[in-house]
Amino acid sequence: MTLPLLQVRDLKVHFQVRAGGIFFANYLPLKAVDGLSFDLAAGETLGIVGESGCGKSTLGRAILQLLPATSGSVAWLGKDLTALDRAELKAHRRHMQIVFQDPLASLDPRMTAGDIIAEPLRNYETGLSSAAIKARVREMMEQVGLLPSMVNRYPHEFSGGQCQRIGIARAMILKPKLVVCDEPVSALDVSIRAQVINLLMDFQRALNISMLFISHDLSVVRHISRRVMVLYLGKVMELADRDAIYGAPRHPYTQALISAVPIPDPEKERAKPRVLVAGDLPSPLDPPSGCVFRTRCPKATNICALTVPVLESAGVGHEVACHHWRD
Amino acid sequence: MNGIKFTSAPAAPGEIAGEFTGRSLWQDAWRRLLANRAAVAGMIILAGIALASVIGPFLLPWSYDSIDWEHIEALPPQFSTGHYLGTDSLGRDLLARTLFGGRISLMVGLLATTVALLIGVTVGAVAGFVGGRTDQLLMRFVDLMYSVPLTFFVIILMVVFGRNFALMFLAIGAVEWLTMARIVRGQTLTLRNKEFIEAARASGGSTANIIARHILPNVLGVVMIYVTLTIPQVILLESFLSFLGLGIQEPMTSWGMLINDGAAELEINPRTLIIPATFMTTTLFCLNFLGDGLRDALDPKDR
Ligand code: SF4
Numbered sequence: 001m002t003l004p005l006l007q008v009r010d011l012k013v014h015f016q017v018r019a020g021g022i023f024f025a026n027y028l029p030l031k032a033v034d035g036l037s038f039d040l041a042a043g044e045t046l047g048i049v050g051e052s053g054c055g056k057s058t059l060g061r062a063i064l065q066l067l068p069a070t071s072g073s074v075a076w077l078g079k080d081l082t083a084l085d086r087a088e089l090k091a092h093r094r095h096m097q098i099v100f101q102d103p104l105a106s107l108d109p110r111m112t113a114g115d116i117i118a119e120p121l122r123n124y125e126t127g128l129s130s131a132a133i134k135a136r137v138r139e140m141m142e143q144v145g146l147l148p149s150m151v152n153r154y155p156h157e158f159s160g161g162q163c164q165r166i167g168i169a170r171a172m173i174l175k176p177k178l179v180v181c182d183e184p185v186s187a188l189d190v191s192i193r194a195q196v197i198n199l200l201m202d203f204q205r206a207l208n209i210s211m212l213f214i215s216h217d218l219s220v221v222r223h224i225s226r227r228v229m230v231l232y233l234g235k236v237m238e239l240a241d242r243d244a245i246y247g248a249p250r251h252p253y254t255q256a257l258i259s260a261v262p263i264p265d266p267e268k269e270r271a272k273p274r275v276l277v278a279g280d281l282p283s284p285l286d287p288p289s290g291c292v293f294r295t296r297c298p299k300a301t302n303i304c305a306l307t308v309p310v311l312e313s314a315g316v317g318h319e320v321a322c323h324h325w326r327d
Numbered sequence: 328m329n330g331i332k333f334t335s336a337p338a339a340p341g342e343i344a345g346e347f348t349g350r351s352l353w354q355d356a357w358r359r360l361l362a363n364r365a366a367v368a369g370m371i372i373l374a375g376i377a378l379a380s381v382i383g384p385f386l387l388p389w390s391y392d393s394i395d396w397e398h399i400e401a402l403p404p405q406f407s408t409g410h411y412l413g414t415d416s417l418g419r420d421l422l423a424r425t426l427f428g429g430r431i432s433l434m435v436g437l438l439a440t441t442v443a444l445l446i447g448v449t450v451g452a453v454a455g456f457v458g459g460r461t462d463q464l465l466m467r468f469v470d471l472m473y474s475v476p477l478t479f480f481v482i483i484l485m486v487v488f489g490r491n492f493a494l495m496f497l498a499i500g501a502v503e504w505l506t507m508a509r510i511v512r513g514q515t516l517t518l519r520n521k522e523f524i525e526a527a528r529a530s531g532g533s534t535a536n537i538i539a540r541h542i543l544p545n546v547l548g549v550v551m552i553y554v555t556l557t558i559p560q561v562i563l564l565e566s567f568l569s570f571l572g573l574g575i576q577e578p579m580t581s582w583g584m585l586i587n588d589g590a591a592e593l594e595i596n597p598r599t600l601i602i603p604a605t606f607m608t609t610t611l612f613c614l615n616f617l618g619d620g621l622r623d624a625l626d627p628k629d630r
Contacts, residue, residue, distance in 0.1 A: 094531055108540075
């Protein structure tokens, strides 16, 4: 068996959050990502879904080493990224890029579109002549659907969708092997979402990129992913192939999420059974004992408060963390 | 990418795109600066004053320190004697003195501000961006320096290194950078957590790289404003130090000193105040216009 591109093992990212304390600061650990493990094969897209505050974005940044992991490992072709020194990390970074949620905020307001797209090239292919850089930038702009004549414009002169195209061009210019998409379309108008998603998928196919697609929008994730991981308070609830997740979800949380996705047919929409999730997300500073979802779970019983459910296999490539998934 | 064309990319009519020459922020800024009339006028007048200060004293019939014994009383402007703006109460040519004073004042303003700019921006940006212990260390040092009175500092420098003209630039610069460092640090702190900085890191930028390419251009607007405020401050500080006998000495002079002297004889001889004061205020005005223009020019959002 070939080595997966990315192997994440028991990854934990905890932050120290200052909570009260007048003279002596009282720090509480915030477990943004708490023991995640998964593999990502070359060319595969893994969708990561969950409510805001469940650690999705933290996970993406921890994988790219933009945030330090508290423990656990992120292995790139078998090599642990968390143990690399600065120079090695820089060498590895050229293969992994990120597309951000807020397209405008992720572009330097004092740089022209051309300079922004060229930046990774300038960092990694230092030998390139300025004519060669220009040619590559132009090619990228055409590929993402920007007019090359816009090269001298500044980010604020572009629409949100165009800004995101610039962001994608910047991420793709080095032909990366892994791209983390952190809610790349949730800040965009509905009308341009599909274009941007398709653009991402085109790149993925052309360059055989592995993608981590982070989103809270289940329909978008369904469209783009091959496998889907459902997160809740920094933990995996369910991890399965797309069709299994959407067709036969096992975890009560996944079931609730799926049933909340509107169906564009009023008849069916009214008829479909709904699983409601009551209440709000509990504070991540004080997560529930046992199963973190138990405070909102319709199936919760005593055992849920006592022991933490481990990920069990519920079919080929289907894992669920729930005591009662069989019911 | 071997010319792949994606269907989802709206057909970009690349052919109609005429211009594809990358421009930098600096070229853009220069263009915008030239479009700003007040800034251009400021630049031209400043250049004129600077030029006059540098070469003017060579062209005048009187030098700044020679005394015209025949006109030892303050003389009104007249052409026959070559005192185009008259003389001061010691019979020295006022125009020559004002132009020579301009040399000193502009030099102090320029050098001390440059020193302040370089140290202040570097320290501020590094402290703000790197954060943690580096930040603590640098900023406590700034606090420490703040608490040392300027005159005391200058006197110590004089004692250690002896009387030296260049020392004054250094001393003033060394004091003025403190505020600059604080301002830049504050700005950097707000920039540090912006997504585009994270994006730069993900694109493989090193810390030095990110500071130079992303932090500095974004703090430049504020820095520019502060610089235009610092130059006049420095010019005045020089006259203060000179007044205490710690700066330059008679018969050398500067605008600050000339204004000081002129103010003393305001009632008998207002000319000796008005002439150097006019030069100085004109310079400061022009600097302000130029500073404003630069700030606007460096902000791409401002059109
Ligand atoms: S373990 Fe219990 S509380 Fe958690 S999801 Fe399953 S049934 Fe619900």
